[in-house]
Amino acid sequence: MAAGLSFFKLSFLLSLLSGGSDLFGPGAESGPAQIGKFPPSCNRIECPSYDLVHSGNGYEIRRYNTSVWVSTKPIQDISLVDATRTAFFQLFAYIQGKNEYHQKIEMTAPVIAQVVPSDGPFCVSSFVVSFYVPKKNQPDPAPAQNLHIQKWDPRYVAVRQFSGFVSDDTVGEEAAALDSSLKGTAWANAIAKSRKEGGVGSDSAYTVAQYNSPFEFTGRVNEIWLPFEMHV
Template identity: 30%
Template sequence: MFRLTVLASLLVLVTPRYPQPCERELDCPKYRVIERYNGYELRRYEPSLWVGTRNVMSSSRRDSAFSKLFSYISGNNERGLKIPMTAPVLSTYTPERGMYNNQWTMKEMLFMVPHNMKRYAPQPNDPTVYLKMLPQMDVYVKSYGGYSNYRTKLAKVRELKSDINNRYLYDNNAFLSAGYNGPSEPYNMRHNEVWLVARR
């Protein structure tokens, strides 16, 4: 009986608790939880195909990354194919000078290509948009609710680094954010994450 209880506890520890949008209707990247800690977890993501674009963040100009990617899935691709929206919207931030006021921070935004379209995803028409395969990767993840902006993400990344408390366990040159909700989703139903890629 004791062995069965221990086995059941271990299964709970490695069973993914997907964000609600993934549990309901959206295609999301597949992962398993390697370990859960107090306030964060370590996940292993399977390889997945994404469509992306990048730009230098600036407080003086509008970010066009989302509209470029949305245009791609709306049919601005070589086959005029409409592609279902997936989650999360993944962004990679590589802070350089002016980290806290958005100056000279490189941002890459990504939409995942649905799993059943990975083998025949159309090429983008926009030369600044590209397809990108993300390999298997382990990431430290901190989840939080409500609305999120760049400063919120920076604060949550600092919290995650403090929780991990070992800078040699993750890549400190960049961080990722994952947003799972559209703009109309209520405040108390929103799910956000920040990721740090684990070193191997």
């Protein structure tokens, strides 16, 4: 198992050092939308836990439990792909022990990128990329320079899954498709209210979650997330 996890981590680094074209290149195709597929990577590495609240047409609603993430500072870029590649260098170094505790940390999934689009003329967006901290490290997550810890209270998340490799051309389309599938539902109203009141999800347009190593060519699962608060 340890050797498998080391290869999983090394595969990210090798892809980055080679330019990452296979991982996030503009030619990478995104597969069809799917729903309810359990990410295969979560069978071998830790993922955040959640309860499935509702399955709809092209989306599902989850309630995530309390979780901890280590996050980059906002990265300004026109490309989610390039921003995520930049962030991976920082996050990979962090789990390899470049933190204040000199602590090696197990690989988890997913790696998420919170996307805040800009209204400026050059379409520069802000991306905060985060690594899910394993439960055993969550009581005292290791601090690190240029990274910060996010502690999430339980929250609801509207989710749309899609397969294949993530590319800049498809993430916006997938996010728009999730928004469209939610229209007219109580969930859409809850998301709008949470954003209006400055609650969960108000600080970003959407989040992209990626679960797989770049050398996994089958069973790939990616997700668009719209976090929100649900007041009963």
